[in-house]
Amino acid sequence: MFKGFTRFLQSPGEHLRSLFGPDDAAAAELAGPRIIPRNEHPVSRQHLSESALKVLYRLHNAGYEAYLVGGCIRDSFLGRMPKDFDVATDATPEQVRELFRNSRIIGRRFRIVHVRFGREVIEVTTFRGRPNDDHGDHIAQQSEQGLLLRDNVWGNIQEDAVRRDFTINALYYSIADFSIHDFANGARDIESRTLRMIGDPTTRYREDPVRMLRAIRFAAKLDFQIAPGSEAPIHEQAHLLLQIPPARLFDEILKLFMAGHGVETFRMLRHYGLFPMLFPETEEAMATLPWTEGLIEAALASTDKRIREERPVTPAFLFAALLWGPVQLRQATLEEDGMPPIPALQLASQQVLSRQLKHISIPKRFSMPMRDIWDLQQRLPLRRGKRALQTREHPRFRAAYDFLLLREEAGEVEPGLGDWWTAFQEGDEHEQMRLLEKAGANATPGDRPKRRRPRKRRRRSAPPDNP
Numbered sequence: 001m002f003k004g005f006t007r008f009l010q011s012p013g014e015h016l017r018s019l020f021g022p023d024d025a026a027a028a029e030l031a032g033p034r035i036i037p038r039n040e041h042p043v044s045r046q047h048l049s050e051s052a053l054k055v056l057y058r059l060h061n062a063g064y065e066a067y068l069v070g071g072c073i074r075d076s077f078l079g080r081m082p083k084d085f086d087v088a089t090d091a092t093p094e095q096v097r098e099l100f101r102n103s104r105i106i107g108r109r110f111r112i113v114h115v116r117f118g119r120e121v122i123e124v125t126t127f128r129g130r131p132n133d134d135h136g137d138h139i140a141q142q143s144e145q146g147l148l149l150r151d152n153v154w155g156n157i158q159e160d161a162v163r164r165d166f167t168i169n170a171l172y173y174s175i176a177d178f179s180i181h182d183f184a185n186g187a188r189d190i191e192s193r194t195l196r197m198i199g200d201p202t203t204r205y206r207e208d209p210v211r212m213l214r215a216i217r218f219a220a221k222l223d224f225q226i227a228p229g230s231e232a233p234i235h236e237q238a239h240l241l242l243q244i245p246p247a248r249l250f251d252e253i254l255k256l257f258m259a260g261h262g263v264e265t266f267r268m269l270r271h272y273g274l275f276p277m278l279f280p281e282t283e284e285a286m287a288t289l290p291w292t293e294g295l296i297e298a299a300l301a302s303t304d305k306r307i308r309e310e311r312p313v314t315p316a317f318l319f320a321a322l323l324w325g326p327v328q329l330r331q332a333t334l335e336e337d338g339m340p341p342i343p344a345l346q347l348a349s350q351q352v353l354s355r356q357l358k359h360i361s362i363p364k365r366f367s368m369p370m371r372d373i374w375d376l377q378q379r380l381p382l383r384r385g386k387r388a389l390q391t392r393e394h395p396r397f398r399a400a401y402d403f404l405l406l407r408e409e410a411g412e413v414e415p416g417l418g419d420w421w422t423a424f425q426e427g428d429e430h431e432q433m434r435l436l437e438k439a440g441a442n443a444t445p446g447d448r449p450k451r452r453r454p455r456k457r458r459r460r461s462a463p464p465d466n467p
C-alpha cells in the first residue's frame, strides 16, 4: 500500500476532521469531503487512461468541474488495473455533448454521455442531486415501494457522492490538483477492506435492489467484508429483486459470473438468499438433484480458470449448467408420462427456458447455443456408423464435450463416455476406427450415459405412520 496513503489513515488531526459514520448520509453531506492531497494517495496519472484524462482536461479547461469516480479510482487505490473509467462533472449532458464531437447521450433512466475514443468509451455523468429537491431539471421518479424509476435531477458533487452505492465507490479524483475528495470515508473502508453502503442500507436497497447484487459482486471480486449494517438487510430484502426488469438482471448476471470470481459469487448469492430470486427453478432442483450444485460450481470454476488464462468464455455454457438441473427434472417427468427421451428433452428445454426468461432475459445468441449443448448431450452417447463423426463436426461439439466432462465430474453420470470422446479426438484415423468398433459393440441407439444416483433424492425419514 502507498506510504503516504497509509500515513494519512493513521494520522489523526486534520485529515480526520470528518468523523461522521458513512452510514449517516445526512452528516456526510454537512461535513464536506476529506481532501487527500496527491502525495498522500496512490492514484497516479500513469495508471489512468489517456482518453479519460483528455475528457477531464477538456471539461476543466471549459470551466467545469471534472472528476474520475467509481470503480477506476477504487481499483487504482487497491493497485488493480481499472477496467473502465467514469467521469463525474457539473456540466449537463447537453453541455458535455457540445464539448465532444465523438459523444452521444444515452439512457433514459439515467441520462449519461458516452465519449468514444476508438474502442474505448468514457462514461460522463452529471452530478445527481437529491430526488426530492426542487432542482431545475426535476425528473426523478420513485415507485410506491421506494424504487427509483428515474434519476435525472442534477446536483452538486456532495449530493452526487451520497447518492452513490458504497463508500469505496464515492472517491473523486480531481483533475484540478490531482487530489482525491473522499465524502464517505471510502479511503478508510478501502484500508480495512470493508464494503459499506452509504446512507441507510435498507432504504438504499429498496431504492435500487440491484445494489444487493453489486454488494456481492464487489465483496467477491475485491475480497472485502460487507459491513454488518449493510449485510443484514440483504437477507430480508432479497425478494425485491423480483421487481427488476429481466434485461437489467441479465447484464448484472454477466458481471456477477463472468468476472473471474464466479464460484465465490455463486456461494454468496445463495448464502444471502439472492440466488433463488434469480434462478428459482435451479434452487429447487438443487434440493432434489444433489449433483446440480456440483455441476454449476464446476462450470463456474472452469469459467474462472479460463478468465484467469485470458481464454474466451461464453455465457451460453454457464446458462447451460445453471439450468440443466431443472431441465433434467422436467424431462424426467415428461418421460414418466410416456414421452420418448428426445422430444422430452426438447420440450423440457423450451419450458424451462421460457419460465426463466420471466426473471432474466437471455438473448437468443446465447440461448440457442445453450440448447445445442443440451441437445448434444443426447447425441454424444450415439456413436455407431457415421454418427460420432457427424457429432464431432457440430459447431457446438467442443462446448458439449466440455459440458459432458463436467456432468461426469459432478457425479450426474458415470465417467467413461468423456474419456471415449477425449481419445476419439486425440486419436489418428486408425485409433478412431478402433474406438468406433468398440463403441458399436457396446452401445445401442437411445443409449445414454449411466446415471450415478437415483434421479430423485429419497426422503431422509419416512413420514410417521398414522395409527
Ligand code: ATP
Binding pocket: 069, 070, 071, 072, 083, 084, 086, 163, 164, 165, 166, 169, 170, 208, 210, 211
Ligand atoms: P466496475 O466498473 O469495476 O464493475 P464500478 O463501481 O465502476 O465497478 P459501475 O457500474 O461502472 O461500477 O458504476 C460506476 C459508479 O457509479 C459506481 O462506482 C457507483 O459510484 C455508481 N453506481 C453504479 N451503480 C449504482 C447504483 N445502482 N446505485 C448507486 N450508485 C451506483
Ligand code: MG
Binding pocket: 070, 071, 072, 084, 085, 086
Ligand atoms: Mg465502472
